[in-house]
Amino acid sequence: MTNDNTAPTWFRGVWKREWMREGKNPPTETRIVRDVQTPSVFGSVRIPLARPAITATSFDELDDAQLRALLEQKGFAGVATFEDRVALWEHQIDFQPPDTPDTARLTQQSPTAVLEEGLDGNFAELWWNLAPNDGRYLGVRFTRAGRVERILSVVGDHFVYARNRARDLPRAESLAALATNATRAELVELLDCEFSYGFVHGGRVPWEIRHSTLPWREGQSLVIAIDSPDATVVVNTFAPEDLRVMFSAAR
Helix, strand or coil: CCCCCCCCHHHCEEEEEEEEEECCCCCECCEEEEEEECCCEEEEEEEECCCCCCCCCCHHHCCHHHHHHHHHCEEEEEEEEEECCEEEEEEEEECCCCCCCEEEEEEEEECCEEEEECCCCCEEEEEEECCCCCCCEEEEEEEECCEEEEEEEEECCEEEEEECCCCCCCCCCCHHHHCCCCCHHHHHHHHCCEEEEEECCCCCCCCEEEEECCHHHCCCECCCCCCCCCEEEEEECCCHHHHHHHHHCCC
């Protein structure tokens, strides 16, 4: 464990959730979950397995039932701090409305597996590391007028990109609860928030998006630059030449 509130080395990586157990219920997994954790900046994409297949290329092409199916998605990104195996993930961008603090206790089960447990024992999650920890991390936050608009988290060849919606959500039980009486335009505004996971170079195209809260983004390339005035590099261990090659393909 480090003593500077950054992630322990064994938790820096790319994670796939194997299962989640709530209370005394048996373990199960109902989502595709991919997390990228740098020493501090993180991103998480959580897509329901039951999300219907969508061939639309924009919100305009979705019917009302498809729009409402997207309300069940989850994703969050921000900065995490760690102390005595206890992690606190600060959600600076969140697909769902603000909730209680996201904190848990982490236990390394093996070189590639970590058990996450709620501090009050109300849940447990088993995580599997998808990539060796080779020490290559990048975390970039984009802000405007003091508001976080985008976050990019990169570990090795894997990334999570988060783009905030136009307005912050009020507190509510869920996004679905906020959308109960929403018009179609209001529903689109609630859903217009992107969380995408993919590969920098390991996909079919550079920065290929594999899983996204915007289904039509899957298979596309992420277009992003980190040399803009609104970008702050929070963590970076990539060599300058590596960054040049990475982002020349992301424009």
